Structures are given as C-alpha cells and as structure tokens.
Amino acid sequence: MDFIGMQDECLKEDHISLRNLTLLLTYLCIFGVCSSDLIYDFLIMLSKRLREIDVSTILTVLNCCGMKIRSDDPTAMKNFIQSVHNRVNELKAASVEGQANINGKRMEFMLETIFDIKNNKKRPKEETAPHGRIKKWLQKLRVEEILIRGLKWSKLLDPDNKGQWWLSGGMAAKTDNVQEVANTIDKDVLEAQRMLQLASSQRMNTDARKAIFCIIMSGEDYIDAFEKLLRLDLVGKQDREIMRVVVECCLQEKIFNKYYTTLASKLCEHDKNHKFTLQFCIWDHFKELESMQLLRSMNLAKFIAEMIGSFTLSLAVLKSVELSDVTQLTPKRIMHFRMLFEALFEYPDEVIWNSFTRVAVTPELETLRHGIEFFIREYVVKTNKALANKFKISKKALNNTEGSPHVSWRKWLLCLVKAKFCSPPPPSPL
Structure with missing residues (x-):
C-alpha cells in the first residue's frame, strides 16, 4: 500500500481517492494484516490538523473500525479523544474561520460518533459472509505471522526508508548504509549457523528438534518463544519433541534458569498434551538418575520443584518412584529428591500447603x-533442621481430608503470582 501517496491525497484534499485509501487501510486492520497501533497513529495525525477533510477521514475510520480499535486498545482511544478535544479547544479560541469549522455539521457528527464510541453506545458492524470467508482465507495463509506491531505512521512516511522498516529495532536501509545492512545480514546468517551447530552438539539430531532448539534459545522472552513454537509446522507426533527439548535445554544449563519452567508452564496451560509429555519425560529422566551428572540432576530437581510450586504439575509426578523403599534409594537418588524437596520448601507456606x-x-x-x-x-x-516447620506444614497438608486450601483464594493467587509470573530472562547460549 502506498502510504506516501495517501499522505499526498490528504494534502490535495481529494475526498474520493482519500476515502478509498482510508477504507483499504481500515480493512487491513479488520482482517488482521496491520495492528490497531497504526490506525491510532493515523488518527492522531489527523486530529492535530482537524481540517474538513481530516474530519471526514476520521469519520470514515471510526464508522468502519471504531469499535474494533476501541476494544483492541481503550487507552489509545482515550488519548485520541483527548487529542481531538485539545484541537477543538484551540480552534474555538482561534479566528472566526476556525470557529466556523467547529460549528460545521460534519464536525458535530464526528464528535457525536466519538462520544458514542467512548461510551460504548455505537454497535459494531455485523460481520458479513464475505468478510468471514476472507478472514478464514487469511488465517490459512497465516497472516498473523506477518502482522507488523509497533509501526508508526511517521515511520512509513520517512523518505530515507528503503524497505527495511519491518525489521526488529527499526533498522532502515538507507541509500548510504548498504554495507552496514549487508554486514547485519551476514551476522544473522552466522548466528543461525552457530545455533545449528550448537543444536547438533546438544544431541538435537532431527530437523524438528533443531528447529525447536533454535526457537527456544533465540527467543526474546518466553512469550516470543511460545508464539513461535505454536507456528512450527510439526506433523504427526513431532509436537511431543517440544517439551522434551525444553527439559533438555534446562538440564544443559550451567546455572538453573527459570525461563524454561515459565515456558513449560505456558505450553502446558495451552495444551494438556504437553503436560502429559512432560510427565513421561520426567519419568524417563528418573530412570537415568544413577548415571546422571550432578549438575543435570540438580537442574532437573529444581525444574520439577518449579513445576509443582507453580501448580503446573502435582506431586503425583513422583508416583513412579518408591520413596519409602530404602533398597532403591541409592546415594544419587537420595541427593536428587532431597534437592527437589528443599527447592520446594523455599516457597511460601501457602504454596507448600496447596502443593x-x-x-x-x-x-x-x-x-x-x-x-x-x-x-x-x-x-x-x-540433615537440615531448619526445614522442620516446613515439614510440619507438608505433613498436615498430606493428611488434609477436606482437600481444600486453608487460605483465601485472594492470598493464594497473590502467592502464585509472586512465585511464578516474574518473567525470567531468556537463556544465554549453552
């Protein structure tokens, strides 16, 4: 879409051409090709001038997708309304010509429309059958993968931009920095090659495991990694590899990183099949405790404790282990499960009780x-007398015949937020 041409139409005040271009932009937002951020930036630009053609264009946008962008970002809608009010007040205090513009029918209708949207009085347009078919078609094309977030209207109109504004960090390919762009691309290629080599060294011996590994290790945060994992085109039972790779990456770390437990919890929350895979994966690792290195054993113990403390898994994951059979409790197994319970006892009493x-x-x-x-x-x-009080709480909880928490839901949820939802940093390369 030619956004600079659209800006030219605003300056020429060609109502028909500008209306058609505006409708095209709003439908791109409705169908999910661009985000509401771009629409709001466009509206703010128009509200700062508020000429007759600007008012007409604002009306076109609000009538077409006003309720949608309001639901997408109510705060941005408030900022836009405030911008309109500020400009209206400026026009009222200006010349007679400005006051005449305020008293126009089109301006009055625009203010009424804004008032209705602000107070949720304007009904959203019903989705027609053609719109529904277009949305389904775009979903099949995976339009969400090319959705451009955080794009600003001023950035689109930058004359020095040359096709690179969609890249992360707002990098622009200017005519005088071609070498810089080439160097950046070369660095990205080298990073991808290094990541693949690292994946091979970490026993990621299939294409699916390599792809999953690269996404996990290169994610900006757990949400970024989670969204990219969902978009992987995995066939058959290959999605089971996701959780196994997450656990393997966690065990390979030199210092335990909660990034993996937060990502694993998010995956289990999204699909219960990931939870089943995680349980089987943990049971397989329990069978390897005798030959497992101490660092891997410690990371596994902390990982399981985090999964239990966040209520993603329950202590029933330990049912495959005979914790009371002294003949099976070798020194390495004792060390592993002692680290697990000690990590679990670091949680507040309310979390221990509920776990x-x-x-x-x-x-x-x-x-x-x-x-x-x-x-x-x-x-x-x-071996650790300081945990005697924690043991009393856990023992009482195990015999809690009522099976319900002894604390209020508000306190329990607050405790859960503190324990789980502090976003961990992404992993450093192994």
Whole structure:
C-alpha cells in the first residue's frame, strides 16, 4: 500500500481517492494484516490538523473500525479523544474561520460518533459472509505471522526508508548504509549457523528438534518463544519433541534458569498434551538418575520443584518412584529428591500447603503420601533442621481430608503470582 501517496491525497484534499485509501487501510486492520497501533497513529495525525477533510477521514475510520480499535486498545482511544478535544479547544479560541469549522455539521457528527464510541453506545458492524470467508482465507495463509506491531505512521512516511522498516529495532536501509545492512545480514546468517551447530552438539539430531532448539534459545522472552513454537509446522507426533527439548535445554544449563519452567508452564496451560509429555519425560529422566551428572540432576530437581510450586504439575509426578523403599534409594537418588524437596520448601507456606494438599485424600496416592512423608523425615529434615516447620506444614497438608486450601483464594493467587509470573530472562547460549 502506498502510504506516501495517501499522505499526498490528504494534502490535495481529494475526498474520493482519500476515502478509498482510508477504507483499504481500515480493512487491513479488520482482517488482521496491520495492528490497531497504526490506525491510532493515523488518527492522531489527523486530529492535530482537524481540517474538513481530516474530519471526514476520521469519520470514515471510526464508522468502519471504531469499535474494533476501541476494544483492541481503550487507552489509545482515550488519548485520541483527548487529542481531538485539545484541537477543538484551540480552534474555538482561534479566528472566526476556525470557529466556523467547529460549528460545521460534519464536525458535530464526528464528535457525536466519538462520544458514542467512548461510551460504548455505537454497535459494531455485523460481520458479513464475505468478510468471514476472507478472514478464514487469511488465517490459512497465516497472516498473523506477518502482522507488523509497533509501526508508526511517521515511520512509513520517512523518505530515507528503503524497505527495511519491518525489521526488529527499526533498522532502515538507507541509500548510504548498504554495507552496514549487508554486514547485519551476514551476522544473522552466522548466528543461525552457530545455533545449528550448537543444536547438533546438544544431541538435537532431527530437523524438528533443531528447529525447536533454535526457537527456544533465540527467543526474546518466553512469550516470543511460545508464539513461535505454536507456528512450527510439526506433523504427526513431532509436537511431543517440544517439551522434551525444553527439559533438555534446562538440564544443559550451567546455572538453573527459570525461563524454561515459565515456558513449560505456558505450553502446558495451552495444551494438556504437553503436560502429559512432560510427565513421561520426567519419568524417563528418573530412570537415568544413577548415571546422571550432578549438575543435570540438580537442574532437573529444581525444574520439577518449579513445576509443582507453580501448580503446573502435582506431586503425583513422583508416583513412579518408591520413596519409602530404602533398597532403591541409592546415594544419587537420595541427593536428587532431597534437592527437589528443599527447592520446594523455599516457597511460601501457602504454596507448600496447596502443593501437598493436591495429593491428599485420593486413595490411589496413599503409597505416594507415605513415601513422601518418610523421605522428607529421614533424608531432608534430619540433615537440615531448619526445614522442620516446613515439614510440619507438608505433613498436615498430606493428611488434609477436606482437600481444600486453608487460605483465601485472594492470598493464594497473590502467592502464585509472586512465585511464578516474574518473567525470567531468556537463556544465554549453552
């Protein structure tokens, strides 16, 4: 779309051409090709001039997608309305010509429309059958993958821009920095090659695992990695590799990073199949504890504790382990599960109570409850007397026949937010 040409139409005051271009822009927003941020930036630009053609253009936008952009970003709508009011007040205090513009019918209609949108009195237009077909077609084309966020109207009109404004960081390919752009591209290629080599060294021996690994390790944060993982074109049961790669990356870290647990929780929340895969993955690692390096064992223990403390998994994940069978409790296994419970006991009392209460009452988990109580008493509390109070809480929770939290939901949720939703940093290369 020629945005500079659209700006020229505003200056020429060609109502028909400008209206058609404006409708095209608003429909791009409705169909999800561009975000509402660009529409708001366009409206703010028009509101600062507020000539007759600007008023007409604002009306076109508001009538077409006013309620949609209001629901997308109510705060931006308030800022736009404030900008309009400020300009109206300036015109009222200006010359007679400016006051005449304020009293025009079109201006009055625009202000009424803004008032209705602000107070949610304007009904959104019903979606027609052709619109629905277009949206489905665009979804098949994965239009969300090319949605440009944070794009500013002024950036589109920058005469020095040359086709690079969609890149992250707002890098512009100017005519005099071609070498700089080429160097940036070369760096990206080298980084991709290095990431693939790193994936191979970390036993990512299939194309699916390599792709998953590169996304996880190069994500800006866990949300960025999560969204990119969802867009991977995995066939059959390849999606099971996602959780296994997440766990493997966590175990390979030299210092435990909560980035992986937050990403894993987000994936489990999105699809319960990831939760089942995670459980089987953990059970497979339990079988390898005897031969597992101490650092991997420690990361695994902290990972499981985080999953339990965030209520993504329950203590039932330990049901495959005989915690009360001393013949199976080798030094390495004792060390692993002691680190797990010690990490879990670092959580507030409310989280500990709710974590242990989740496996109470259920008859099938009676053996697990006895095993947990035995292990904590013999191998955790005896070596760390400071955890005696935590053990009392967990023991009482395991025998909580009511099976309900002893704290209010408000306090429990606040505790969960503190424990889980502090966004961790993305991982450094392994």
